[in-house]
Amino acid sequence: MFPAVASKTVEDVLFPGIAVRVERVSDASGALVVEAVSTGRPGRCPGCRKQARRVHSSYQRSLDERPLGLRRVVVRLWVRRYFCDRKWCSRRTFVEQVPGLTERHRRSSTGLTGWLRSIAVELGGRPAARLCRRLRLAAGRTRLLRLLTAPPVQGRAPRVLGVDEFAFRKGCTYGTVLVDVEAGRVVNVLPDRTSKTFAAWLKAHPGAEII
Incomplete structure (x- = not known):
């Protein structure tokens, strides 16, 4: 006899290991729209790191996700806003982030942002933007270049x-x-290509034996 194979849920396919529950999947204007709800534990305040206990409210945010084939995927995600109960903390409320899916102030998923950053690292600005258009990814040259951040020095x-x-x-x-x-x-990115800037970096960071 063949062993039983566990059937996969929509969450297993679209959000493996991520604390969300899919409520509905629909087709709208050629894009797959996934309506989901965050199900993770209460978040921690980004100011004082205290775990929240009280929900202030909830709202729906829209995220671009990695495409399925050539189909654009949009996630409409309900997230919670929490109170921070520490009196000395400057934040009165804060919005939860879903690990593996959301980042503060970003309108694309963590996975899609990783894709775009990798494309920008390999191709730069305009070539990366042309590839994104071919892949049906909404990302222009300026947005791609903004994803290129210098690594820790x-x-x-x-x-x-x-x-x-x-x-x-x-x-x-x-x-x-x-x-x-x-x-x-990569260990660092210098703002220009002058020998003076490079020499100053070498002076501040000794240890190179072969250049």
């Missing part, structure tokens, strides 16, 4: 340091990317 330079220039805007503005060659990761 180490106190010392790596032993083998790779140095290369790149264009923030081709023909106008250039920067310098510094790479740990042995680890295969």
Whole structure:
């Protein structure tokens, strides 16, 4: 006999391991609209990190999600606003974030933001925007470039340091990317490509043996 195979729910397919409950899936203007409700534990205040106990209200936020095939996916998610009960905290209320799905002030899911950031890292601005149009992803050149944030800076330079220039805007503005060659990761991004800026960084971050 064949072993029993557990049937998957909509949550398992669209939001694996994420604390949401799907209420409805519909087709609207060529996009799949997923209506969902956050089901996670009460969030922590971003100001004082105290876990909330009282719900202030709830509201629906709209998120672009990664497409299914060539179908755009929009998530309409009900989230809760909580009171912060610590008197000394500057925040009176705050909105919960759903780990793995939402980030503060973003209108795209965590997964989609990761996709867009990876595309921007590999292709830059305009080429990345052209690929996004082909993939039915709503992301222009400016939005993609804003996702490129400098990584945390180490106190010392790596032993083998790779140095290369790149264009923030081709023909106008250039920067310098510094790479740990042995680890295969970026360690810093400098705002221009001048030797003076690079020399100042080396002075502040000793340790490079091979450049």
